[in-house]
Amino acid sequence: xxxxxxxxxxxxxxxxxxxxxxxxxxxxxxxxxxxxxxxxxxxxxxxxxxxxxxxxxxxxxxxxxxxxxxxxxxxxxxxxxxxxxxxxxxxxxxxxxxxxxxxxxxxxxxxxxxxxxxxxxxxxxxxxxxxxxxxxxxxxxxxxxxxxxxxxxxxxxxxxxxxxxxxxxxxxxxxxxxxxxxxxxxxxxxxx
Amino acid sequence: xxxxxxxxxxxxxxxxxxxxxxxxxxxxxxxxxxxxxxxxxxxxxxxxxxxxxxxxxxxxxxxxxxxxxxxxxxxxxxxxxxxxxxxxxxxxxxxxxxxxxxxxxxxxxxxxxxxxxxxxxxxxxxxxxxxxxxxxxxxxxxxxxxxxxxxxxxxxxxxxxxxxxxxxxxxxxxxxxxxxxxxxxxxxxxxxxxxxxxxxxxxxxxxxxxxxxxxxxxxxxxxxxxxxxxxxxxxxxxxxxxxxxxxxxxxxxxxxxxxxxxxxxxxxxxxxxxxxxxxxx
Ligand SMILES: C[S@@+](CC[C@H](N)C(=O)[O-])C[C@H]1O[C@@H](n2cnc3c(N)ncnc32)[C@H](O)[C@@H]1O
Numbered sequence: 302x303x304x305x306x307x308x309x310x311x312x313x314x315x316x317x318x319x320x321x322x323x324x325x326x327x328x329x330x331x332x333x334x335x336x337x338x339x340x341x342x343x344x345x346x347x348x349x350x351x352x353x354x355x356x357x358x359x360x361x362x363x364x365x366x367x368x369x370x371x372x373x374x375x376x377x378x379x380x381x382x383x384x385x386x387x388x389x390x391x392x393x394x395x396x397x398x399x400x401x402x403x404x405x406x407x408x409x410x411x412x413x414x415x416x417x418x419x420x421x422x423x424x425x426x427x428x429x430x431x432x433x434x435x436x437x438x439x440x441x442x443x444x445x446x447x448x449x450x451x452x453x454x455x456x457x458x459x460x461x462x463x464x465x466x467x468x469x470x471x472x473x474x475x476x477x478x479x480x481x482x483x484x485x486x487x488x489x490x491x492x493x
Numbered sequence: 494x495x496x497x498x499x500x501x502x503x504x505x506x507x508x509x510x511x512x513x514x515x516x517x518x519x520x521x522x523x524x525x526x527x528x529x530x531x532x533x534x535x536x537x538x539x540x541x542x543x544x545x546x547x548x549x550x551x552x553x554x555x556x557x558x559x560x561x562x563x564x565x566x567x568x569x570x571x572x573x574x575x576x577x578x579x580x581x582x583x584x585x586x587x588x589x590x591x592x593x594x595x596x597x598x599x600x601x602x603x604x605x606x607x608x609x610x611x612x613x614x615x616x617x618x619x620x621x622x623x624x625x626x627x628x629x630x631x632x633x634x635x636x637x638x639x640x641x642x643x644x645x646x647x648x649x650x651x652x653x654x655x656x657x658x659x660x661x662x663x664x665x666x667x668x669x670x671x672x673x674x675x676x677x678x679x680x681x682x683x684x685x686x687x688x689x690x691x692x693x694x695x696x697x698x699x700x701x702x703x704x705x706x707x708x709x710x711x712x713x714x715x716x717x718x719x720x721x722x723x724x725x726x727x728x729x730x731x732x733x734x735x736x737x738x739x740x741x742x743x744x745x746x747x748x749x750x751x752x753x754x755x756x757x758x759x760x761x762x763x764x765x766x767x768x769x770x771x772x773x774x
Contacts, residue, residue, distance in 0.1 A: 366750050367719045368530075368726070380748050382581075386532035394719045394748050395533040396575045413532040416507070 306334045306488035307421025308371070308387065310414045312407030312437070314341040314429025316457025318350065320477055321427065325358035325376060327481030333488050334423070336360060336376035337392070337414065339385055339405040341431065351378050367394045379405030386413035401433045411437025420445030423487065425480060427451045429461030435468035442469050447487065449473045449480060510550035511535060517554050522564055525701045526571065528725035534571075541567050572639035573720070576610040577655070579617045579662035581747045584715075586667045587767035588618075592711065592742055593625045602631040605709040605736065607700060608717030609635035612646030613659075618713065619689045620668070620675060628692060634707065636698035647695050649685040653678055700729045705736040712737055715768075716746035723753060730754045734772065743770045 309332070313320055317340045328336070342350065355362035358376065365377045365385050369392045379385035383394045384405050393413075400406035407426070411434065414422045424441035426434045428451060442448045448471040453459035455476045465471065475483055511534070515527040526534060542553050545563065557564045579585050596602050602622075606615045615635040622628040637643050651659075660672040676683040698706070700717065712733050718726045733743060734756050743751075743760065745768040751757045760770035 364748070366748050367746075368723055368753055369750070383748060384533075386536075388530075388532050393530050393532045395530075395536075395573070396716050396719070396746075397533065397536070397573050398575055409536065412536070416535065417532070 306423065307418045308334050308414060309336045309423045309425065309484060310411055310441070311336065311338045311425040311427060312340075312411065312429075312434040312461075313338070313427035314403075314407075314431045314433065314458070314461055316428035317341065318353070319457065320451065321354055322357055323477050324425075324427070324481050324484075325354050325360060325362065327478070328358065328360055328484065330359035330374050332360070332485065333373050335371040335373055337365075337371070337379075337385060337387060337410060338376060339379045339407045339410040339434075341403050341405070341407075341429065341433070342381050354378070365392045365394060368392065379410065381405075384409045386410060387417050388413070389417050401431065403431065403433050407434035408437035412440050415440040415444040415446060418444075418446065422446035423449065423484065425449045425451075425484075426462055426465040427477075427480075428456035428458050430458040431461050432464040434461055435464040438465050438471070439468045442471070447472050449475060449483065451480065452476045507535075507550065510554070511538065514538065514550055514554045514557075517558055518564070518567075521558055523702070524568065525699075528701075528722050528728075529571075530720055530722050533720060537567075537570050537573075541570050568639065569641060572610075572637065572642050574610050574642055574645075576613040576716075577662065578613045578651075578659040579666040579668075580614065581715075582662045582665035582667075584666075584744070584747065584767050584769075585617060585621060586665075587764045587769060588744070589621055589625065589667050591763055591767075592744075592769065593621070593627065595740075595742065596622075596625075596627055596631075596710065599710060600630065602627065602711070603707060603709045604631060604633045604711040604713070605707070606633060606635040607698070607712060607714040607733070609637050609643075609646060609695070611642055611651075612649065612695070613651070614713065614715065615646065615693055615695075616649070616675075616685055616689055617663075617666075619693060620663075621666075623689070624668070624670070631692055633693045634709070635693055635695050638697070638699040638701075640697045643695050643697050647690075649687065649690055650679075650682045651676075651685070653681055653683050656683060700732060701725065705732055707736065708738050709736055709741060710738055711742045711744070713744040715744060716749070719746060719749060727754060730756045734759060737772045739772060741772045743772065744768060745770070 362376045386393045450471045453462040663672045759774040763769040
């Protein structure tokens, strides 16, 4: 049984900068869980993604540093060229091989989230032209966490949400603008 | 990630199994992974479990104990060799601008490239020093925990298909020559010019279990300690601190911070974004 709100993990690829912007802009500063994000981008892609997302969000959006403590009210972004992982309460980075041609990899992040937070994890798959994230979301589901997939029809690229839905019997399939309110509600009520 | 992982009830069991595996390897072989960062160590373990056709970490423990070749395979999993020449070009740009001038003031320069992987970073530093006219009075000690990795580094050879990326990095790092001057193509591989390794000592050295072996003016240890937990980072930072001369320069990976380490007060930033620090106490 899901018990809500230890951590929110989001994965996005093509179209993700816009989609993440929409979600983060609607999340209040007092969301009781930290947010961790793997957004695919080029190895030396713009370092400026955190400020771009942060400008429109009440959360403090920062690029992850190794072993940094996680805090509510913050969103931590996987740096380009690194996998982002978590353990309870803290971030970890690795430069291991790409997975499904991606580093950061959503599967790697979600797998670590499932392992560390189990039924307190919420996993969200957004738009993308990749299969990354499907296996990771399945891991979160399998460990008792809550799974959310962006309604593919509302995604800029539907392949990633489609792949996630093929792999997981997701708890919720939501339009982009319904995701933040749902997260807020779950975290307030402690269950879906 | 092909196989489903154990369900949540067994999460704590998994932690126990990882402890036992690390402990068993330490007792039987002397390799100390007990304080490796758990999230990435765990991934490596499951990959090896799957590659060996096993279904639990305990089974892997039994196999590595009774089957040394399996231990070797696991070891090479753990010497993660993902590196690149002039990785993080901005680092090398700052190295040219801010570290090279300091090094000019020394009659002889010793550099330690700790966790050098297959030598990409070492050769990048060698090239920067050549171009600065400092190489002839420099010695670079390039070490990694894995003998096989160090052996590979000594060959100075890399896949030719990497050269596009490395050339772009080199230029972005402020390189002004033609990068291809530094290597000769041989089929699918290139070999870098042996003169770049003239003053390089490649050696096996384990940051966790081996001691300091010299004093250095510069230590680069980039993207190595991210594989360690905070207790082990603390231990290795002490080793690096003890191995630096007064005013020596420490270079870390782009997303590592010295802020979490108790030695932080012994350093001042030389360039915070490039993660270059100077030992002042
Ligand atoms: C990701 S690579 C970093 C290579 C290079 N420094 C760079 O930044 O591109 C990490 C390296 O650390 C080495 N390593 C891991 N544990 C180590 C230890 N205990 N002692 C020495 N090297 C170690 C691995 O073998 C691997 O080559």
